[in-house]
Amino acid sequence: MQLEEVAKALKELGHPTRLFIFKHLVKAGEQGLPVGELQKQLGIPASTLSHHVAALVSVGLVVQMRESRTLYCVSQYGVLEGIIQFLQEECCVNGAHPATPHA
Numbered sequence: 001m002q003l004e005e006v007a008k009a010l011k012e013l014g015h016p017t018r019l020f021i022f023k024h025l026v027k028a029g030e031q032g033l034p035v036g037e038l039q040k041q042l043g044i045p046a047s048t049l050s051h052h053v054a055a056l057v058s059v060g061l062v063v064q065m066r067e068s069r070t071l072y073c074v075s076q077y078g079v080l081e082g083i084i085q086f087l088q089e090e091c092c093v094n095g096a097h098p099a100t101p102h103a
Helices: 005-014 016-028 035-042 048-056 076-092
Strands: 062-067 070-075
Touching: 005 016, 005 048, 005 062, 005 076, 016 035, 016 048, 016 070, 035 048, 035 070, 048 062
Parallel strands: none
Antiparallel strands: 062 070
């Protein structure tokens, strides 16, 4: 992934509601979650959920798929892995994790 792509994705994940949505979608697995179930878990209006999901879709972290009448949101693990790989390769010394300071 390129710096701009990673920055945009991290910006969208920087919002607490979007991070909550993405966290739940990652935990749901490859089948994703129906929008109605996600709305129920969040307890927010459909229009607000739609706004946040659209932001995640715009950076490729989430896709939406329709099965009959049900709209599913599915996290894109490949994009998440790309972000993690970018951070490890570009931000860590020689691809290794930096030493943590001792308390």
